[in-house]
Amino acid sequence: MSKNKILIVDDDDDIRHLLKYNLEKSGFITNIAANGLECIEMIKSYNPDLILLDVMMPGMDGIEVCERIKSDPQNKNILICFLTARNEDYSQIAGLEAGGDDYVSKPIKPKVLLSRINAILRRKSNENPKEVKNGIQINYEKYVVLKNGEEVQLPKKEFELLSLLHSKPNFVFRREQILNHVWGTDIVVGDRTIDVHIRKLREKLGVHHIVTVKGIGYKYIT
Amino acid sequence: MSKNKILIVDDDDDIRHLLKYNLEKSGFITNIAANGLECIEMIKSYNPDLILLDVMMPGMDGIEVCERIKSDPQNKNILICFLTARNEDYSQIAGLEAGGDDYVSKPIKPKVLLSRINAILRRKSNENPKEVKNGIQINYEKYVVLKNGEEVQLPKKEFELLSLLHSKPNFVFRREQILNHVWGTDIVVGDRTIDVHIRKLREKLGVHHIVTVKGIGYKYIT
DNA sequence: CAATTTTATACACATGTTATTCACAATTAA
């Protein structure tokens, strides 16, 4: 698992750098933004996994920043953790929290923050376990396959077929199972269809990843 | 190895009894439940090894029943095999399948069901890698045989034949039994067919693993 | 919305594998 990138957004310079220091010491890659605008501009280039977002900021407040971020489907897998001051109104945050994120109250205790961050990331990584298997990594959200780090765009059916096989490495999927999962039960396709898609995958990923088990089906090997 | 207990859960009375009849004929102990609630109530007292669980049922559907069962750590070694109708949505089953179970599509052919059940049970009994029997180990998921740790790919019939013999080391299977299990009861093959397959296995695994019992059949020795 | 490109499927045929048969040799048990 590669290091997680965290974007710290707070108008207070001291807090920014305190957090940066602590998080980097714990192995995260960090970057900082002083306000909502900077944050939004930075997302594209920095592509953080998680944003620590101060709620109370001059100009655009954290809630609004969050809404803007989440409104772009491209960012739907970016996690947001609010930093809230004591006495802050939690009602709005509560709503967002239902979306899966979290918040930490100031004053921030590094240990608390850290465990909170780890919890969020763990939750997230459980959601879509994208381990690398045999040089092939699948990103279900971006709908893209990484072959030795290099992005390979696969058409829908090929992607789904690979996902299935990849989800259980070394497990032999019967042709019937493959049909049911990738094509669905009500669709009838010729019996060469699976083979053709397997061929395409082998062309794109290299022949050695998918192994035929004659009379049964196919398996993705590690 | 004691007889395996199977709990059959389906709302259709005919199917329940058809399955019960077939499975008992094949040597399983069975019990039936007509819906999810009955099933769950029955688990504690009956303690099945495997549950055949219809997906589409009035009230609680099979998926939910499964989730409930699996949520209790006590039941974690109960196997679940879904019975699915054509046109059923497999997306949820896919996830559960990753847990190690399987499914059979309706209309259920007794022979398919039986071989599926046996595969699941074998897979299971193979899970905790106990002693290797005479240097030969079978991996039912990968559909390979490990000969001193080295993978050997066997064709379907050879694999099934070996699986059968291997499942009960030192037990002599009569030729008739072998035919029934590997070839099925309605298929007629010449009387040299078994021998030929045995020969192939001996070639691939070494002659000393399978012993002929003249006039009776064969056994896999440890 | 028509043109174009991409993706999905079909199909015929090549290829390779697996299953089976058969004639006959070897073995074994009585």
Added chain:
DNA sequence: TTAATTGTGAATAACATGTGTATAAAATTG
């Protein structure tokens, strides 16, 4: 020894899969 049974080599049948190409369907683009 003999009759039954099993082992074996080689031929063939049956089958499953790979592949080139055609076509259909879907998505994209101007």
